[in-house]
Each structure stands twice: as structure tokens, then as C-alpha cells.
Amino acid sequence: MHVLITGAAGFLGQRLAAQLVARQQLNGQPIQRLTLVDQVAPALPDATTDIQFVTEARDITAEHAWDTLLDERPDVIYHLAAVVSSAAEADLELGMAVNFDATRALLDGCRKRGLSSTRLVMASSVAVYGGELPEVLDDTTALMPQSSYGTQKAMCELLISDYSRRGLIDGRVLRLPTIVIRPGRPNAAASSFASSILREPLNDEDAICPVPTELELYVMSPGQVIESLVHGAEVEAERMGDNRAFMLPGVTVRVAEMLEVLCRYAGDAGLARVRHEPDARVTAIVASWPGRFRTTRAERLGFVADSDFNAIVEAFIDEK
Amino acid sequence: MHVLITGAAGFLGQRLAAQLVARQQLNGQPIQRLTLVDQVAPALPDATTDIQFVTEARDITAEHAWDTLLDERPDVIYHLAAVVSSAAEADLELGMAVNFDATRALLDGCRKRGLSSTRLVMASSVAVYGGELPEVLDDTTALMPQSSYGTQKAMCELLISDYSRRGLIDGRVLRLPTIVIRPGRPNAAASSFASSILREPLNDEDAICPVPTELELYVMSPGQVIESLVHGAEVEAERMGDNRAFMLPGVTVRVAEMLEVLCRYAGDAGLARVRHEPDARVTAIVASWPGRFRTTRAERLGFVADSDFNAIVEAFIDEK
Numbered sequence: 001m002h003v004l005i006t007g008a009a010g011f012l013g014q015r016l017a018a019q020l021v022a023r024q025q026l027n028g029q030p031i032q033r034l035t036l037v038d039q040v041a042p043a044l045p046d047a048t049t050d051i052q053f054v055t056e057a058r059d060i061t062a063e064h065a066w067d068t069l070l071d072e073r074p075d076v077i078y079h080l081a082a083v084v085s086s087a088a089e090a091d092l093e094l095g096m097a098v099n100f101d102a103t104r105a106l107l108d109g110c111r112k113r114g115l116s117s118t119r120l121v122m123a124s125s126v127a128v129y130g131g132e133l134p135e136v137l138d139d140t141t142a143l144m145p146q147s148s149y150g151t152q153k154a155m156c157e158l159l160i161s162d163y164s165r166r167g168l169i170d171g172r173v174l175r176l177p178t179i180v181i182r183p184g185r186p187n188a189a190a191s192s193f194a195s196s197i198l199r200e201p202l203n204d205e206d207a208i209c210p211v212p213t214e215l216e217l218y219v220m221s222p223g224q225v226i227e228s229l230v231h232g233a234e235v236e237a238e239r240m241g242d243n244r245a246f247m248l249p250g251v252t253v254r255v256a257e258m259l260e261v262l263c264r265y266a267g268d269a270g271l272a273r274v275r276h277e278p279d280a281r282v283t284a285i286v287a288s289w290p291g292r293f294r295t296t297r298a299e300r301l302g303f304v305a306d307s308d309f310n311a312i313v314e315a316f317i318d319e320k
Numbered sequence: 321m322h323v324l325i326t327g328a329a330g331f332l333g334q335r336l337a338a339q340l341v342a343r344q345q346l347n348g349q350p351i352q353r354l355t356l357v358d359q360v361a362p363a364l365p366d367a368t369t370d371i372q373f374v375t376e377a378r379d380i381t382a383e384h385a386w387d388t389l390l391d392e393r394p395d396v397i398y399h400l401a402a403v404v405s406s407a408a409e410a411d412l413e414l415g416m417a418v419n420f421d422a423t424r425a426l427l428d429g430c431r432k433r434g435l436s437s438t439r440l441v442m443a444s445s446v447a448v449y450g451g452e453l454p455e456v457l458d459d460t461t462a463l464m465p466q467s468s469y470g471t472q473k474a475m476c477e478l479l480i481s482d483y484s485r486r487g488l489i490d491g492r493v494l495r496l497p498t499i500v501i502r503p504g505r506p507n508a509a510a511s512s513f514a515s516s517i518l519r520e521p522l523n524d525e526d527a528i529c530p531v532p533t534e535l536e537l538y539v540m541s542p543g544q545v546i547e548s549l550v551h552g553a554e555v556e557a558e559r560m561g562d563n564r565a566f567m568l569p570g571v572t573v574r575v576a577e578m579l580e581v582l583c584r585y586a587g588d589a590g591l592a593r594v595r596h597e598p599d600a601r602v603t604a605i606v607a608s609w610p611g612r613f614r615t616t617r618a619e620r621l622g623f624v625a626d627s628d629f630n631a632i633v634e635a636f637i638d639e640k
Contacts, residue, residue, distance in 0.1 A: 092431075092486070111412075131563050134460055140453060142460045144481070144563045151482040155475045161464070162471040166412070243451050243464045 001029035003233075004069060006060060007080030009038035011182065012123070012225060014045075016078060019226050021045040026076060027234045035069065038081065060102040066109040073115060076233045079106060079122040086188055088149035099152035104159060111168040120160065121232040124175045124245060126218060126289050128154040138294040139246060146288055157245035165242045172232045172240065174303075177220040177250030178289070180258075181316040190285040194219065197255070198262050198313060201270035202320075210279035213256040216291030220250045220305065221312040223319075228303050235301050249295040249305035251312065261313050321349035323553075324389060326380060327400030329358035331502065332443070332545060334365075336398060339546050341365040346396060347439075347554045355389065358401065380422040386429040393435060396553045399426060399442040406508055408469035419472035424479060431488040440480065441552040444495040444565060446538065446609050448474040458614040459566060466608055477565035485562045492552045492560065494623075497540040497570030498609070500578075501636040510605040514539065517575070518582050518633060521590035522640075530599035533576040536611030540570045540625065541632040543639075548623050555621050569615040569625035571632065581633050 003020060007013045017036055025031055033052045036042040041057040058065060060081055081098065088095030103122070110118055129137060131144030143154045160171035181202075182195040193210050194217055200207035220228075228248050263271045295303070306312050323340060327333045337356055345351055353372045356362040361377040378385060380401055401418065408415030423442070430438055449457065451464030463474045480491035502515040506527075513530050514537055520527035540548075548568050583591045615623070626632050 131561075132460065140462050142462050143478070145478065146485065146562060148482050148486070151478050154478050158463070158465065158471050158474050158478075162468050165466065166468070241451075242466060 001026055001031045001076070002033040002035070002072060002074045003031055003076045003078065004035045004037065004074040005042075005078040005080065006037050007082060008036035008042035008055075009040055010080060011184070012222070012229070013038065013042060013078075013080050015222060015226050016080070016229055017042070018045045018047070019230065021047045021049050021051060023230070024049065024051070026230065029075070035072070035074065037069065060106075061097040065102070066106050070106075070109040070113050070115065073113065074118060076119045076121065077106070078229060078233070079103065079120060082123070082153075083149070084189065085125075085127055085147055085149040086190075088152060089147055092148055095148050095152055099149065100155055103156045107159060107163050107169060111163065115169065116167050117170055117237075119233050119237075120169050120171045121229060122156065122160060122171070122173045123229070124153045124157055124173045125150065126175060126177060126247070128157065128175060129290050130288050133290055136292045136294055137247070137290045139297045161242065161244040164240070164244045170237045170240075171244045172235065173245035174228055174232050175245065175247040176225060177218045177248060179222055179225055180217070180219040180312060182222065183319075190282050191217075193282065194258075197274050198258060199316070201262055201266045201273040202313075202317065204273075206273045206275065209255065209259075209274050209276050210282040211255060211286055212278065212283065213254065213259065213276075215255050215283070215287060216252055217255070217258075217286070218250040218252055218289070218291050218293060219309070219312065220248060221315050223315050224304075224306045231303055239301060241297075246297040246301075247293050247295050248303055249298050250293065251306050251309055252292050253309045257309060261309050264310070265313055265317060321346055321351045321396070322353040322355070322392060322394045323351055323396045323398065324355040324357065324394040325362075325398040325400065326357050327402060328356035328362035328375075329360055330400060331504070332542070332549070333358065333362060333398075333400050335542060335546050336400070336549055337362070338365045338367070339550065341367045341369050341371060343550070344369065344371070346550065349395070355392070355394065357389065380426075381417040385422070386426050390426075390429040390433050390435065393433065394438060396439045396441065397426070398549060398553070399423065399440060402443070402473075403469070404509065405445075405447055405467055405469040406510075408472060409467055412468055415468050415472055419469065420475055423476045427479060427483050427489060431483065435489065436487050437490055437557075439553050439557075440489050440491045441549060442476065442480060442491070442493045443549075444473045444477055444493045445470065446495060446497060446567070448477065448495060449610050450608055453610055456612045456614055457567070457610045459617045481562065481564040484560070484564045490557045490560075491564045492555065493565035494548055494552050495565065495567040496545060497538045497568060499542055499545055500537070500539040500632060502542065503639075510602050513602065514578075517594050518578060519636070521582055521586045521593040522633075522637065524593075526593045526595065529575065529579075529594050529596050530602040531575060531606055532598065532603065533574065533579065533596075535575050535603070535607060536572055537575070537578075537606070538570040538572055538609070538611050538613060539629070539632065540568060541635050543635050544624075544626045551623055559621060561617075566617040566621075567613050567615050568623055569618050570613065571626050571629055572612050573629045577629060581629050584630070585633055585637060
């Protein structure tokens, strides 16, 4: 079993690699080789193992970027490399090149090599949704992305479904909820506050909440995302159906509830570290993301949500 | 006002050109120039007019194919050129090149020339729908195309919405119902019977009905499609919203009702010309197309359906 991970220097890529090494196997097969690719050479998991590692810096937008990687006929490809939302919005050509063209080149590389049973697991995003939406979204809700990032992800979803329907690849696209609690520092993402308002007080630091507390988010813990990525490579092809993209089951939580749970673990002193400074720009972006889903398809395929928001915070505290 | 039509040698392109010449104006502006482009040089409308015509054979997949066309800064572009469903299914690369890459090159050509107010009207298709669908589809129903043609059209829809949202172009994508009654001869399209079972008996010829009579279709007359294309260039940009693609209002009709209307105009002798020869392959394809829509967005924008199926048949008879 040979597994290739793109975007492997990122937060999810590193964590997925560590999890695969800890498991030693995927889909019942021992992992013999793990290839980690990113713009900068990804760090190797810190573990004693028989798995053969390859770590490589590669620009996936370059011509023939996939050739040598696909010549080795990986059994599973985790395609996590992406230009994130704000960067794709700032630079249309860069976003198209990385988020769409590189994915298409990957698909065509698989097609030309007959990698029809290679399982391609791609991360998509709640950003594919937008516009006028029903109260509760489900598997038949239209994608009306309100960003170039969401547009590029939605186009990849369509292409992966079509290539899978044609039997050219065995694709699976998981739309990720907002990931809470991300480790590390706040970043420029509009959703950054969702981790900050918990992580910082739990680390005895101050945080800013830029949104109204009645705002609803649809969230998943980092650990559950990794479990879902692993499961995404293990679902039998015949159970997938023709549409290969679907929303993962998340937890719907109001910001007020998040702060209640924070108070449970960090006390009033922790809660007092969250300063409320409404930011209309951030609120507009985050409020456009739907907060309620019926994820029937994902659940039928065996994907599961975190049990509740309490468990998400406990997992973060346990990992500290 | 300078109007460019691609796919202008086709049935719709020719009819649209004739209609524009008859109107002499579009969106209140006199048409000064009409550029007709197709793989083979399109025929010119047969009319005395002051409009300046350019007719040209051009491969829109060639590098720089759009350059000289866009250098003239057309005010309205009707992008009707496409590889049809069966051909796109047979040849993935051809379909991607014509249906997707050429459209993307058109969009990028507009972007690079700052044609932000050029109205791009593109024809899409009911083939963008498929998979597990609700009984009645609406503007929030997911696109789950079950063909490469539908996939390529859906990707163009997303891209045109994104380029419009960014203010790079003023796009409008009209998803066409099944067009009934097409003039001419039966063709290889799975939907060909829908015209045949009326056109042939009305022309004193035999026809074959390959589907069960309880099958429902969602249809529009050629004349109404042309009216919709004209209207598509006339809707004010500020009314369009961010999602630029929507289903046009059609008429839901069972095959049995179509045959009833046929009987009204062609009598029992006409009806007897329709031989029922069930074809599982054709039925599977056509039955996967949804037959019922709530087209709220299109109606709000002023698009209208044929009044009923009777009117569709009458229009055909009048035009004969």
C-alpha cells in the first residue's frame, strides 16, 4: 500500500501522516510507502516504523508535476494541497492554477496511467455553499459559491465525480465543516476566531470575538477530520454512487454555546478573556456559511460527527 | 451594438441571428454589427438590413481563437457553441476542450480586455441535473450531472457566476428545457423522439416512440427558446444576483399528453403513424432528466414558458 499526500506540510497533512504511521495500515493493507509532497519539503512523522518515507518539495502547478509521483502508481492519494480562500480571492489565476488546474492534471495523470482503482480523497469546503439557501441543507442542495475558492473546489468536485463515473479514478470528496479547535496561532482566515475564542483562553491568553454570539457554526474537531479522511479511503467503491462529493457530518453550535463550554473548562476568568469586538466584514463572511445540514449520504457511508461540542473542547485539552 | 454568436451555424444560432435581424435592436440599442462564428462559416440571415455581418469559420479551441473576436469588444456574446452530449461522452478530451476550456478562454479573454459590461449569454442544459433528486426541482437543487456534457456545462456555470461576481463579465446562463418541436430530421440525441413523434406524423411520416407514454418531459418550443435568449441579454445586471445560472420555465408534459395533442391536429391517422418500440437505453437516459421544476428565479427575471403544449404544436404548424 503506497499513500501519497499533497499539502503534506500543512496542519491536516502533518496530522494525517502521523495518524497513518500510527495505524501502520489503511483499508486492511499494511502501508509500505508514504510520499509527502508540498511546496516546501514536509517534515517526516516522528516515529520508528518500517514505512518507507519520501518527502519532497514540488510545485504541483508545474508542467509534468505529477509524472514521477503517479508513475509510482499510489494506491491512495490524499489531495489536500490548496490555495486558501483569501489567497484565491486575491489572485484568481493562482487559485485557478493550484485549486483547479493542478487537480485536473492529477486526474488526467491518473487517467493516462490507468489508475482506475486508485482512491483519490480530496478535501473540499463548506465554501462551496452560498446564496439563497434553505434553513437546513442536505445532499440535494445546490452549490452556489460566493468566492473563487468555493468555485474552484466545486468545479473539482464535479470533475472528480465525472472521472469516477467514467471509471477513470475512484474519487471521494469530503466537504469539511469549520475545523475547531485548530492548534497554533490565529491566522487571516475569517473563521480563525472560532478556534481563537477557545484556544487562547484555555492557554491563558486573550481573544477577540468578532461575531454576534447568536451566530451558528457547523464544526468538526481536527481529530474527527483525520478520522474522516482515513475512512474516506476505506469506503468500498461500490457504495459510493456516482456523485462523489458530500458534506461531512458536523456539530451545529452557536457562539454563545461555545462560550458556555469554554466557561465550563476555563471558568469565569477564561470567559472574561474573550473581548467582544463586532467586525461586520468577518461576520458577513462567516454568516454566509450554512450552519445546519442533514448529512444523510455521509452517514450512510459511515462518516460520523464529534459527539458534541463538549467533546471537541475536551479533545483539545487532552492533546495539550 | 455589436453582437457575437458562437455556434451560429446551428439550429438555434441561425434562428437567433434571424430574430436579431428582424428586431434590428437589442436591449433598446440598434444592432450595427452581427458576427456569426462556427466551425464552418455560418449562413447569413436572408434579409435586407443595414446591419453589418461578419461570418467566419473558427475553431474556438485553438490558441488565441478569441483574440480578434474580443478585440472588437462585442456588447453581447451569445455562446451557443458546444459538443453535444453523446459526442462529449464519447470523447472526454474533445468535450473538455470545446465545452469547458474554450468557454474559460472566452472568459479570460473578456477579463484581460476589461469587457466587464459585455453581456455573455450562454446556453446550458437540463443535463446538469441527475442523481437522487426531489420530485420538484427548484433554484436550490444541486447539480449532479450524470454525463461529461452535463459536468462541463455545470463547471462553466460556476465559472461564469464567479467571473460575474468579481465584475469581470456580465454573465447569464440559461438552462434550456428539451426543445420540442425541432425542425429537420431525427438525430442521434436521446431526446430526438420528443420532436419526431409530433413532427413526422404532422408531415405525414412514420415515427417511433421509444419510451413509455407515462414518461414526463420538461419542454420549450424553439420560438420560446429564442425569446428567452433575447431576453437573457436584456435583463439588467443589477437584477441578476450573484448566481448567474438558472433553469428556464418549461412545460411539464407526459408523452401520452403529447400524443393526445398530436391526435387533435393530425387525427387518428396521424396518431397511428407513431409506432411504440420501447428502447431501454433511451428510456434510461431520458427518464434521468427531471420533468418538474419551480423556476422562481427565471420568472422573477421575466422569463416565460410556452402557454401550454397545445401552443407548442400550433407554433410548429404555423411555421410550416
